[in-house]
Amino acid sequence: MSAHATSRPKRLVILGSTGSIGRQTLEVVCGLRERFQVIGLSAGANATLLEEQAREFRPRMVWSGSEGERTALAAASGADWATLEEQAAHPDADLVVVGTVGSAGLMPTLAALRAGKSVVLANKEVLVMAGALVTQAAKQGGGELLPVDSEHSAVWQCLWGEEGSAVRRIILTASGGAFRDYSAEDLARVTPEDALNHPTWEMGRKITVDSATLVNKGFEAIEARWLFDVPLDRIDVVLHRESIVHSLVEFVDGSVKAQLGEPDMKLPIRVALCYPERVAEERESRFDLVRTGALHFEPPDMRRFPALGLALKAGRLGGTYPAVLAAADEAAVGHFLAGHLRFSDISILLDEALSAHRAAADTDVEAVLAADAWARAYADDWVQTKV
């Protein structure tokens, strides 16, 4: 391991650096300055924070969704302006952290993998939309997909030293989200503020709402299907309130492995960035099973949270259906957060979008992007006409 420690720092490109994953990635990097050098930063919004980050980390490349910030950013950091795709495929990049949200990460992820980069993938919609294309790009380009979602990081760690053919079943745990104890009636009345109040995890706004509908767990099942090449019918979901057991793998001999830890995204980020090393976290161990006392497991309630079942259905249908699911959900969550849609309407919208969709013959990038655009338009129209 000393070979790693003494080699040159890994050069990081962070797409979506002002989002929850981007900020936490930079926090992790701060504690490991000798190991990582940030060469690219980008953000869709929040130009002020991006400028601060650029000043601190002195990347070579920046990009902001606010084109007007271009001059200020260049002045702050001396960095060149480079699009997400340019940054992702840059010859000097070793590791590309895709911390964008929604469909924004798809093309940069494909660009990075085609260029043979290792991709730390936090943008879950990328694999949901285009899992076949993304895993194919990784195979062809020689790049590696490193999961950073706590659930997939858990599965991944449980698979270290194991043969893929030894996997019988993946068991994804779900906290249950903000409304796990709400009745169907209560669910009809919840506000965006209620939905953003997650019981165990601090995350971005969109994913926090997705956790509350449980569609997020369906996304994760689809992601797991692609990341670990395990069919959806061998991926189960179990409700686990404490968010301590991050997921489990059952092997063909009946043995089960789990990965555990306090709910803190910085752990899976650290694991992915440092892979294949485990780098010491100096802080005193906080993991304490005795203090936790008990870990609970329940079946998810597919009736109160129909979006989970819809997501799994889209995953089983395959083709462009998962892209429709992801795009319709992104639009629906936007409308919900803007106050244009009730919480319980999100799953109704998803259901109707999936029913209305006609899949393309081929599932190439064009078809995926067309399905994405169709679903967004469908969702916007749905909100205007039905609500």
Next chain:
Amino acid sequence: MSAHATSRPKRLVILGSTGSIGRQTLEVVCGLRERFQVIGLSAGANATLLEEQAREFRPRMVWSGSEGERTALAAASGADWATLEEQAAHPDADLVVVGTVGSAGLMPTLAALRAGKSVVLANKEVLVMAGALVTQAAKQGGGELLPVDSEHSAVWQCLWGEEGSAVRRIILTASGGAFRDYSAEDLARVTPEDALNHPTWEMGRKITVDSATLVNKGFEAIEARWLFDVPLDRIDVVLHRESIVHSLVEFVDGSVKAQLGEPDMKLPIRVALCYPERVAEERESRFDLVRTGALHFEPPDMRRFPALGLALKAGRLGGTYPAVLAAADEAAVGHFLAGHLRFSDISILLDEALSAHRAAADTDVEAVLAADAWARAYADDWVQTKV
């Protein structure tokens, strides 16, 4: 993995074949006849069962503690008479299962490891008595130690694909044994029958009593220290009533892995026999977190169960102290099962034996065997004079 499946069967020697581990090993082998060939069987007692086993598995070598059975065994199986050590070191043996109890396994284990055999070690006193010698023999002979205790199998599986230097802490789980909910007063009155009524595991008599005193968990901490080269002060014990989480490993980056499963010794036996493959268990999966519902974790009560603390103390003292602990315990449990000793006297006897012991300068095999003999004599004497 197909290379393994098509290669010749592994040749097994099973020492202690009529005990709990021996019988369960043969059950596992029965389901995997194309993978294993039993070439040696032996048992200290229960000549009738040994004869049955010899008839069924047709080993080349047998040995029975009842010398008078020699002719009958030879007639039943056509096998040659060979001592435990001869069987363990036999040139044709690939894998030696040490399923003996107490100190009986030490010399055969050393013989097997020196001959470069892989040893499936269920006889925990072997590592407790002579961990340094045994691990040294493995290193010198090139043999491998494969754990089969559920706890050590769990730790071992969690370490597949990990660097030894990445381990921060081992967390051994304990069911708490038959008396986990007994008060100190109740403990003074329990009978051997009470002690043999383990809440979650079916095991041999001696280990079931050792579980009730919790000395077993101290033995396991000492074993783990040797098997995984982790100092005792980084091995913790946590009470876990359900016996579903078999043990955990915390890594330096804060990540924790656990191995889980129904409490069934056949799983770790299967894992050790088939290593490095995982061989499919055809029966429907029985692992069901939702049915289990909750997993509980508590600190062990060192006051009600002082034998655990005594065992850890012996482990920290090192040298011949752990051999004294193991031998005094074996004698004490024998006296308790025979009705000569109260349950609460077991730990008093262990405490006084450890205090009375004067460690030898060197911890070679002779010193270990001398400490073992001294402790047995001390225990017998203690029972005669103090009870």
